[in-house]
Amino acid sequence: MINDPTRSTQHSALSTPAVRVRIAPSPTGLPHIGTFRTFLFNWLFARQKGGAFVIRIEDTDRARLIPGAIEALTEAVRWFGLDWDEGPEVGGPYGPYLQSERLPTYHEQVERLVRDGRAYRCYCTPERLDALRAEQQARKEPPGYDRLCRDLTDIERARRDAAGEPSVVRFAVPLDGSTTFQDLIHGDVTWENRVLDDFVILKSDGYPTYHLAHLVDDHVMEITHVLRGDEWISSTPRHMLLYEALGWVPPIFAHLPAILGPDRKKLSKRHGPTGIAAFQEAGYLPEALLNYLGLCGWSPGTDQEIFSLKELVEQFSLERVNQTGAIFDHAKLDWFNGVYIRAMGPQELAVRLRPFLGETAGMLDDDALMAISGLFQDRLKTLGEARELMDFFFVDRLEYQAAMLIQKGMTVAQTIEGLRRSAVLAAEIASFDPEALESAYRVLTDELGLKPLQLFMSIRVASTGMTATPPLFATMAVLGRERCLRRLTAAVERLSGSM
Ligand code: GLU
Secondary structure: OOHHHHHHHHOOOOOOOOOOOOOOOOOOOOOHHHHHHHHHHHHHHHHHHHOOEEEOOOOHHHHOOOOOHHHHHHHHHHHHOOOOOOEEEOOOOOOEEEEHHHHHHHHHHHHHHHHHOOOEEEEEOOHHHHHHHHHHHOOHHHHOOOOOOOOOHHHHHHHHOOOOOEEEEEEOOOOOOOEEEEEOEEEEEEEHHHHOOOOOEEEEOOOHHHHHHHHHHHHOOOOOOOEEEHHHHHHHHHHHHHHHHOOOOEEEEEEEOOOOOOOOEEEOOHHHEEEHHHHOOOHHOOOHHHHHOOOOOOOOOOOOOOOOOOOOOOOOOHEOOOOOOOOOHHHHHHHHHHHHHHHOHHHHHHHHHHHHHHHEEEHHHHHHHHHHHHHHHOOOOOOHHHHHHHHHHHOOOOOHHHHOOOOOOOOHHHHHHHHHHHHHHHHHHHOHHHHHHHHHHHHHHHHHHHHHHHHHHHHHHHHHHHOOOOOOOHHHHHOHHHHHHHHHHHHHHHHHOOO
């Protein structure tokens, strides 16, 4: 009866219960790119189907819990502008949504499996299991439990329980046959049962393992589709055996491709930041990051790259999710972020930049900040870059080497004279707007017998301290007459002093 095919029928496409999906993060780390790609695909699927999206917290690995991880997750969800229908903070009819608060539900099912002979108590000590693993390694055998406790007599079990011996509960995997499940992305997946060992379903501390807990919850929470990372594919045959033993119909599975670095290895810190907080701090826009994540493993089948969330909801389909790993390319993400930055209105850009600019920018009103940020809009890849690029607007005194003022083919005296005349011009010019400045400074360049590239670079360094800035005259116009005059004069003094 173990492999009775009639009992392992999955939800068929014909029966259409309301879609219910979930994301089931373990609070053992801070939210990262991978969590959110899976989050997003589940969310898009739920919204498209008018279904429910559940967050369930899988906190059964008590030793690895990280304080604040759940709050960090919900904060990040809100930062992305996404939501959830049931779960932490919002509750819901299938709660509690924290596995540590659901222990009786798991115990009930574990007891049932033991009663039915589908699971058994195992008293092997960690020392015995370590030794077993070492022997298996030495013999180059795959690691796995040798089922020593599977056939203990009831009397023997009663004796060991009475003696208070610690034990775990293991699932009794069928010794032969094979297990198949259908995956919406990978098709039929089959495993030989003999390669699966008798895995633990209840630990000695009374907490269930992931294998049991997530499955019981998926069932009692009436989850219809499990969209999760493909690192769980090899565990799914075990889950199918559990569903069968419990007499439950499994949900539909879709295992999502892993996110890889450009070297096609699993994405990790070696490839750059992976935590959502790092992207937030660096000044990535949630809408750009979401857009990019939407394309990490899914393709629309057209050339379209820029998607609003609404468009993603409309177009997303599991059929177009790739089987193979999705490359996470920071340079490509920068491109997306730049596109979204350029699409912003001036006021919005100023508002969103402000938190990245530190205290010095705090004195500026919105109009002033808007004028400055407008200069940089075309060249910003992240909001976080702005502070360094814009710094010359916020400091009193520029730090640069006087030698930077002198351009190729110019003497020191020529540079001083050029800057002195530039200062005079800045003081006298009627209108300090970019067009007027440009034509006046071109005339001055001719008068001085210099090339525009020479004089303009000297003025740029004098007024910004940098050699690469937004267009010079637009920048000067925003800096304003007084500040330009002061800086040009200071440059003359510095050079004269260095002679
Ligand atoms: N708690 C598991 C994880 O952190 C969930 C896997 C699943 O979705 O079944 O990845």
